Amino acid sequence: MDKARAELGRDLAHAVRTGPFSAVLHLAIEDRGLRLEEIQERLAIAGVRISLTMLNHWRRGRSQPERPESIRAVHLLEGILSLPAQSLTAQLGPRRPRGRWPAQLPGMLDVDRLFANTSVISMIKELNSWMYHELTRVSMHDVYLVGANRQEIGLVCRQVMRANIDRVSRSVGIFHSDDLQAPITISALRNCRIGRVRDEPGTGAIAAEIVFDRVLSQGETVVVEYEFRVDSAHFTDHFYRGFSVPIGEYLLQIQFDAEAVPAKCYRFEKHSISAPEQGVREVWIGSTQGAHLLACDVPPGVVGMRWEWQ
Numbered sequence: 001m002d003k004a005r006a007e008l009g010r011d012l013a014h015a016v017r018t019g020p021f022s023a024v025l026h027l028a029i030e031d032r033g034l035r036l037e038e039i040q041e042r043l044a045i046a047g048v049r050i051s052l053t054m055l056n057h058w059r060r061g062r063s064q065p066e067r068p069e070s071i072r073a074v075h076l077l078e079g080i081l082s083l084p085a086q087s088l089t090a091q092l093g094p095r096r097p098r099g100r101w102p103a104q105l106p107g108m109l110d111v112d113r114l115f116a117n118t119s120v121i122s123m124i125k126e127l128n129s130w131m132y133h134e135l136t137r138v139s140m141h142d143v144y145l146v147g148a149n150r151q152e153i154g155l156v157c158r159q160v161m162r163a164n165i166d167r168v169s170r171s172v173g174i175f176h177s178d179d180l181q182a183p184i185t186i187s188a189l190r191n192c193r194i195g196r197v198r199d200e201p202g203t204g205a206i207a208a209e210i211v212f213d214r215v216l217s218q219g220e221t222v223v224v225e226y227e228f229r230v231d232s233a234h235f236t237d238h239f240y241r242g243f244s245v246p247i248g249e250y251l252l253q254i255q256f257d258a259e260a261v262p263a264k265c266y267r268f269e270k271h272s273i274s275a276p277e278q279g280v281r282e283v284w285i286g287s288t289q290g291a292h293l294l295a296c297d298v299p300p301g302v303v304g305m306r307w308e309w310q
Helices: 003-018 021-032 036-045 052-060 068-080 120-127
Strands: 135-146 152-163 168-176 184-190 192-200 205-216 221-230 238-243 247-256 264-270 278-282 290-298 301-308
Touching: 003 021, 021 052, 036 052, 036 068, 120 192, 120 205, 135 238, 152 168, 168 184, 168 221, 184 205, 192 221, 205 221, 238 247, 247 301, 264 290, 290 301
Parallel strands: 135 247
Antiparallel strands: 135 152, 152 221, 168 205, 184 192, 184 221, 192 205, 238 301, 247 290, 264 278, 264 301
């Protein structure tokens, strides 16, 4: 048995003990080397018909089996995947609340409440990799760039994340411009590469897979850095970051061109994009044309800065 296969077996054994259901199912499928089509066929032979889409959703953590027919399929999967009895069914837990995917975790804010003029959820669903339980966001550092004509240039983002389960390989980066027609590109800077990219023309929004340079085991951390560039002449007077789940630390820097230094700059917080500003206070602009805010133990919501030239 080669090293990779041995590691996969250890990961599977750990997931059987700790869950979640999606991790056990995914690792078991990988370890047994079965295609979803083969699994679907074996279930059909046993009298249970489950779509490939549903199997994929279970595997990715986008939904979990709840109906009696689905629970029967899970019992059969334990045999098909040579797993101990109850190793999958014991991971199911209570029924999930109905609503839009991704399912809401305790204390989590609906992602679409953090963005204006677009549904980010629709783009994330196409990427099929938005699993909140897999990663803890330890810290995030944004550098937002403002050009000489007071226009939006782009955003450099650095994130520190910790894996909560084994075999975590990617996250999602999201950016939204107030210039709804501006072309937006994303590039990897450090410790990652860009996977699939989705956007919605006319909304100013883009979402992309951030693929780590190595697969993480439970407890391991990764530092990734990537950049969004905006081809825009659109006047910009604010930037904010929305958080659907808590984060330990958030640092935001606004870097102004020397020809476009505002008169005043303020920080603010919101419960959602449509909520009123809270905690507003002026932020000092330094001699190198930059301003920053630091927020710790950030709850779900919005944190940002706005500025005035006159």
